[in-house]
Amino acid sequence: MDKVIKKKRFSKKNILMLAGIATVVCLAGYGYSLSLNKVYKADANKVTISKVAYGDFEDVVLLNATVVPLTSVIVSSSEGGTVAEIFTENGASVVKGTPLLRIANPNALSAYTSSETSIIEQINQLRKLRLDLEQNQRVMKQDMMVIENSLRTASRKYKIDSTLFAKKVITREEFNTSSQDYDYYKDRRSILKQAMDQESQSRKMQLSQIDFSIGRMDESLESIRQNIENMTIKAPVSGRLSSYDPVIGKSYGANEMLGKIDVMQGYKLQAGVDEYYINRVKEGQRANCEINGKNYQLLVRKVIPEVTSGQFQIELVFDGKSADELRRGLSLQTKLTLSDNSKSLMLSQGQFFQSTGGNWVYVVKDGEARKRNIKVGRKNYLYYEVMEGLQKDEQVITSSYDQFNQYDIIQIKK
Known part of the structure; x- marks a missing residue:
């Protein structure tokens, strides 16, 4: 009897075919993913x-800091002008009052001279007025002396004539003449005394005004003379000249910086910090630098928040003794600590x-x-x-x- 032979569902050939299709699909999928x-x-x-x-x-922030003097004083001229004479050179040590250079300004000098002459004339006029007031006072005193002398004479004659008239030695007319002279000089002295009192009050007020005006004019005169003298620029403090490069004939404006004087009382560091840290750098933060193998501690003394070319400036001072090797312009690599390590x-x-x-x-x-x-x-x-x-x-x-x-x-x- 014949048997029914069931056909196999997956032949070897079919399995190989499916495997090939799957490989192709995977490769296609991988290629597609690479394309994405x-x-x-x-x-x-x-x-x-x-x-x-x-x-x-x-x-921390690593900074390139520059050594600068702890204190620097700017040298400038109150008047603009051209350099006429130079007395000192850049880098020289100077003491307060040392002449540095002379500025020439003919127009300003002429104006000062004219003002000086005018003020002197006004002062002379006020002084003459003072002399006139004093002379008038002397004249009135002399007049008072004359009147008082005449009054004493008239008073003495009046008393004598009164006695003589009572004894009927002189006539009434003679007595009346003596009485009238006495009354006249007495009234005249009273009027003159009143005038002198008024004149004295007026004179005191005028003299006070004259003294005040002369005082103000003397101050103006001193200011003018000081401005003329200031055309010779002098060192305002003792120290070392820096940033000082005048040339004969070079023009400077009023209050323009001519140079600096570094007061030799210590040094500080100046450094530019990336603006990224502008909200994190504060006064009082600590820093350190190494000089000739020794480590020195620093403190942030000032933060200048204006940003220029992507940086803001800070000033650091030594916390304790500084190095003896410090010189202006020396560059030091400095570590600024913003917070503790973590x-x-x-x-x-x-x-x-x-x-x-x-x-x-x-x-x-x-x-x-x-x-x-x-x-x-x-x-x-x-x-x-x-x-x-x-x-x-x-x-x-x-x-x-x-x-x-x-x-x-x-x-x-x-």
Whole structure:
């Protein structure tokens, strides 16, 4: 009896065919996925790869600071003009009052001379008025002396005539004459005394005004003479001249800086700081620098917040004794401490930051680098502090991304 032979569902031939189709589909899918991702092939010698580290993050800023005197006084002229004479040179040590140079300004000198002459004339007129008042007072005193002498004579005659008239020795007419003379001189003395009192009050007021006016004019005269004298520029303090380069015939405006005098009482440091740190640098923060193998401590004394060319300026002073080797203009590498050290993930600084702003990086694994979003915090002169997105020992491209930042995958060829 014949048996029904069931046909096998999957023959070897069919299995091989299905396997081939699956392989083709996978290859097609992989090719399609590659077409969706942009791939850039980079030479390993042309990129820098850094490993994410974990350790003490030093919150410091490395600065190039310049040594300057602790105190500098600007030398300027109150009047503009041209340099007529030069008495000292740049770098010279001077004492207060030492002549430095002379400024010539014929127009200003002529105006000062004219004003001086006018004021002297006014002073002379006021002094003449004072003399006239004093002379008038002397005349009135002399008149009073004459009247009082005449009054004494008339009084004496009046008393005698009164006795004689009572005894009927003289006539009434003679007595009346004596009485009238006495009354006349008495009234005249009273009037003159009243006039002298009024004149005395007026004279005191006028003399006070004259003295005040002469005093003010003397001050103006002294100011004019001082301005003339100030055309010879003198050292306002003792110290060393710097930034001083006058040339005969060179013109300067009023109050324009002619130079500086460095008061030799110590030194400080001036440094420019990247504007990135403008909200983190405060007065009183500590710093340190090394001079001839010795470490010196510093304090931030002043923060000047105006930003110029991407930097703001700070001044630092030595916290304790400074080095004897300090000289103006010496450049010192200084570490400014912003906060205490802390344990953090750290990524080496590199030019990638200019392309990404620290928002993402290329993370390397098995010869390929792919984009990954990250978050960075503080930075110092070596590292960025990694807040999110990376793990310890992961590798990151830290060189410039300018050539391939639009690609999704970077294949690194060795």
